[in-house]
Amino acid sequence: MSHRSFSFYKRMVFILCLLPALLLLEGVLNDRLGSNPIEALVRQSGDWTLRFLFITLSISPLRKLTGQSYWIRLRRMLGLYTFFYASLHVSLYIGLDKFLYWDEIVEDIFERPFITIGLLSFLLLIPLAVTSTQKMIRRLGKNWLRLHRMIYLISITAVLHFYMMVKADTQEPWIYIFILTLLLAFRLPLPIKIPLPWRKGS
Secondary structure (H helix, E strand, C coil): CCHHHHHHHHHHHHHHHHHHHHHHHHHHHCCCCCCCHHHHHHHHHHHHHHHHHHHHHCHHHHHHHHCCHHHHHHHHHHHHHHHHHHHHHHHHHHHHHCCCCHHHHHHHHHHCHHHHHHHHHHHHHHHHHHCCCHHHHHHHCHHHHHHHCHHHHHHHHHHHHHHHHCCCCCHHHHHHHHHHHHHHHCCCCCCCCCCCCCCCCC
């Protein structure tokens, strides 16, 4: 793929990644978020955080399965979108759900385990976002890779946060758990190399 073609596709991916936020905004402006719009905003922004986290984790498997390296060039942007939606999720919870009542927020953190786990996930995500630039990659060297492997722990805590939040129907969290298991299992070393017919040289 030429540099010009990749730049075009990258711009398209950027716009597609922004669409969920625009749809949330449209829902607010046109009153399409149901009887409890604040809860809907917090919940849907959290859902999109998980989805973008999984999409980001899918990049390495896609590269290995297709033999195309250009997938990796999308990973940083997708990771930053994950952080964007996580920040939106936390901001909506603090600003709209709790109206900046810090006493209630602190009480939630200590008394509601799923809030504690969710906050931990977000805090762990911050250093990954801060060190996503080329300058930080060069500065950290091999330590950058070690730091960014923390994404696997974040993915586990994020899914656990979702599972603990759901009180009755856990079908959707179990779907996320299944997908995450596949994504993590794909990274385990295989005893033999499996040839893939659609890859050149496989």
